[in-house]
Amino acid sequence: MHSANRRFLGPAIGDGYPALQPQPRHLWLGTLASKEPVQGLGWLCSRASLCTAKDITPLTSPETDIMASVMEKLITPLATASELPTNKVTVVGVGQVGMACAVSILLRDLCDELALVDVIEDKLKGEMMDLQHGSLFLKTHKIVADKDYSVTANSRIVVVTAGVRQQEGESRLNLVQRNVNIFRHIIPQIVKYSPNCTLIVVSNPVDVLTYVTWKLSGLPKHRVIGSGTNLDSARFRYIMAEKLGIHATSFNGYILGEHGDSSVPVWSGANVAGVSLQKLNPAIGTDQDSENWKEAHKMVVDSAYEVIKLKGYTNWAIGLSVADLTESLVKNLSRVHPVSTMVKGMYGINDEVYLSLPCVLNSSGVASVVNMTLTDQEVAQLKKSADTLWSIQKDLKDL
Numbered sequence: 489m490h491s492a493n494r495r496f497l498g499p500a501i502g503d504g505y506p507a508l509q510p511q512p513r514h515l516w517l518g519t520l521a522s523k524e525p526v527q528g529l530g531w532l533c534s535r536a537s538l539c540t541a542k543d544i545t546p547l548t549s550p551e552t553d554i555m556a557s558v559m560e561k562l563i564t565p566l567a568t569a570s571e572l573p574t575n576k577v578t579v580v581g582v583g584q585v586g587m588a589c590a591v592s593i594l595l596r597d598l599c600d601e602l603a604l605v606d607v608i609e610d611k612l613k614g615e616m617m618d619l620q621h622g623s624l625f626l627k628t629h630k631i632v633a634d635k636d637y638s639v640t641a642n643s644r645i646v647v648v649t650a651g652v653r654q655q656e657g658e659s660r661l662n663l664v665q666r667n668v669n670i671f672r673h674i675i676p677q678i679v680k681y682s683p684n685c686t687l688i689v690v691s692n693p694v695d696v697l698t699y700v701t702w703k704l705s706g707l708p709k710h711r712v713i714g715s716g717t718n719l720d721s722a723r724f725r726y727i728m729a730e731k732l733g734i735h736a737t738s739f740n741g742y743i744l745g746e747h748g749d750s751s752v753p754v755w756s757g758a759n760v761a762g763v764s765l766q767k768l769n770p771a772i773g774t775d776q777d778s779e780n781w782k783e784a785h786k787m788v789v790d791s792a793y794e795v796i797k798l799k800g801y802t803n804w805a806i807g808l809s810v811a812d813l814t815e816s817l818v819k820n821l822s823r824v825h826p827v828s829t830m831v832k833g834m835y836g837i838n839d840e841v842y843l844s845l846p847c848v849l850n851s852s853g854v855a856s857v858v859n860m861t862l863t864d865q866e867v868a869q870l871k872k873s874a875d876t877l878w879s880i881q882k883d884l885k886d887l
Contacts, residue, residue, distance in 0.1 A: 572642050573599075573600050573601040573630070573642060573644075574600060574644070575598065575599045575600050575601075575644055575645075575818050576599060576600065576601040576602075576603065576642055576643045576644055576645075577593055577598065577599040577601075577602055577603070577643065577644065577645045577646075577647065577814065577818075578602075578603040578604075578605065578639075578640040578643040578645070578646045578647065578678070578682070578685075579593075579602070579603070579604055579605070579646075579647045579649065580605045580606075580640075580646065580647065580648045580649060580650050580674060580678070581605075581606055581648070581649035581650035581651070581691075582604050582605075582606040582608075582611060582612055582615045582633075583649065583650075584801045584803040585649045585690060585801070585802075585803050585806055585807065586604075586606075586647075586649035586650070587615060587803070587807075588803035588804050588806065588807025588808075589647050589649060589690065589806070589807045589810045589811065590602060590604065590615075590619070590807075591619075591807065592807040592808050592810065592811035593647075593810070593811045593814055594619070594626050594628050595626075595811075596811050596814075596815060597626075597627045597628070598811065598814050598815055598818050598819075599628055599644075599645075599818070600628060600629065600630070601628065601629075601630040601631075601632070602619070602628055602630070602631045602632070603632050603633065603634075603639050603640045603643065604616055604631075604632070604633035605633070605634065605635065605637060605639065605640060606633075606635065606650070607635055609635055612633050612634075612635065613633060615633065616631060616632065616633035619631050637677035637678065637680070637681055638681055640677075640678060640681050640682055641681040641682060642681070642682060643678075643681070643682040643685045644682075644684075644685060644686070644817075644818065645685060645686055645688065645814055645817055645818065646678050646682060646685045646686070646687050646688070647688045647690060647810055647814070648671075648674065648675075648678075648687060648688070648689045648690060648691055648697075648701065649690045649691055650670060650674060650691060651667045651670060651671075651691035651692070651697070652666050652667060652670065661880050661883060661884075663693070664693060664696050664697070664700075664880055664884065665884060665885065667691060667697055667700070668697075668700050668884055668885070668886060668887065669886070671697065671700050671701060671704055672704060672886060675687075675701055675704040675705050676704065676705075678705070679705050679706065679707065685711070686711045686712075686713065686817055686853045687701055687705065687707065687711065687712045687713065688713050688714075688715060688810060688813055688814070688817075689701050689712070689713070689714045689715065689828075690714075690715045690806065690810060692747075693747070693748065693880075694714045694715055694716060694747045694828060695714055695716065695746055695747055695748075695828050695841070695842045695843060695844075695877050696842075696877055696880055696881055696884075697714070698712060698713070698714030698716075698828045698842040699830075699840065699841060699842045699877075699881055700884070700887060702830070702842070703887045704887065708853075709829070709830040709854075710829075710852060710853040710854040710855070711852075711853040711854075712853075713813070713827050713828065713829065713847075713849075713853060713854060714747070714827060714828025714829070714842055714844070715747070715806065715809060715810055715813065715827065715828070716747050716826060716827040716828030716829075716842075716843075716844035717742075717743045717744060717745065717746075717747050717751055717826045717827075717828075717844035718809045718812070718813060718825050718826055718827050718844070719747070719805055719806050719809040720743035720747060720751050720788055720826075720844075721741065721742050721743045721826045722736070722805065722809060723743075723787075723788045723791050723805070724741055724742075724743050724753065724784065724785065724788050725737075725739045725740075725741055727784045727787050727788065728741060728758070728784050731784065732760065734760065738760060738761070739758075739760055740757070740758065740759050740760070741753070741754065741755075741757065741758040741759070742754045742757060742826050742846060742860070743785070743788060743826065743844070744826055744843070744844050744845055744846075744860075744866075744870060745843050745844060745869065745870050745873035745874075746843060746844075746873040746876060746877060747828065747844065748789075749789055750869070750872060750873045750876050751785075751788070751789065751844075751873070752866055752869040752870055752873060753773060753782075753784075753785040753788075754860065754862065754866055755772050755773035755781075755866075756861070756862065756863050756866060757860060757861075758772070765781075769781070773785070812825070813825055813827065813849060816849040816850065817849055817850070817851060817853065818851070820850045820851040821849070821850060822848050822849070822850040822855065823848070823849060824846050824847065824848055824849075824858055825846070825847055825849055826844045826845065826846055826847070827844055827847050827849070827854070828842040828843060828844050829842060829843070829844075829845060829847050829854050829857065830842055831843045831845060831874065834857065835862070835867050835870050835871065836867065836871060837870070837871060837874045839874060839875075839878040839881075840881075841874045841877045841878050841881065842877070843870065843873055843874055843877070845857050845858070845860070846858040846860060
């Protein structure tokens, strides 16, 4: 059996390496100790005597390894790719808002993996496939989706857009309670698979649901953020800039407080290139203002209702807003955004409520809050916002 000129088809019983079994997908070509060419299915030994592991020398080439796959012929692996993503973003809920957030994040190249989660499996799979088919035009190499939250594992940012809409005649408290029941399933699953993530809550009413998320998640308050008035402020800056004939980025102004009807326009801080509008017009934003600038804030409050009336929902502006927040978090930018954060102990607010204040966002989440110099009237409006939210939160169950 150990003749120098034998054709080697694998170790025979009693050979030095009996654990090896022939691998018929490879055709080996080479020589044994006698220098005579040997060809066969199995392995090539460097010597004709006893075959051991160190003797095994597979010699392949495109001509001889005819059974190898196209990938094996094309690619020569040199290193193992990292299994864990570094900037994974998950979007929970693939409705109009969720997909606008997902697309906006993808187009800004903010993640190396995007995960989508929803309970409607057909739509979820369809949205995933649609995005995957656009991979040529994106720089996110992995897009996944599943109704099982294990697909979200190791997320750095999780955007929550899931929830139910308000029904005709339904009280706000009842709407919130129904969403609490949904969040009781969603939030623990997110934290289970991504305990180090930062959560961005988008679902409405966003301030109350951000508080609910904080309670259910057990995460520190700086890692639970509501999209809050980041969009309200964007609308305010656009409307004011249009009236002034400049670009939105050149008008500086904030809407704080509740994302909703009781939001607070900070007229005392509105400026262009450092020039205070209130100094130019002390009555700006008040009922005594002959120019009626307060109409701009009313347009901000009414804008969502108007868009919903015209197209059925809002999605693009909030999607772009969320991508902007995601960028500050992922890129550690320390930019200031008006987002919903825990405000207990600030501006005389004594209840545990989430309201929008100017927050510095970086890789840690809400790194700090800017203490704006507000007028007494603005502080009073902020407290009123807090009271409005607490009146709903205090009656919530199962938190």
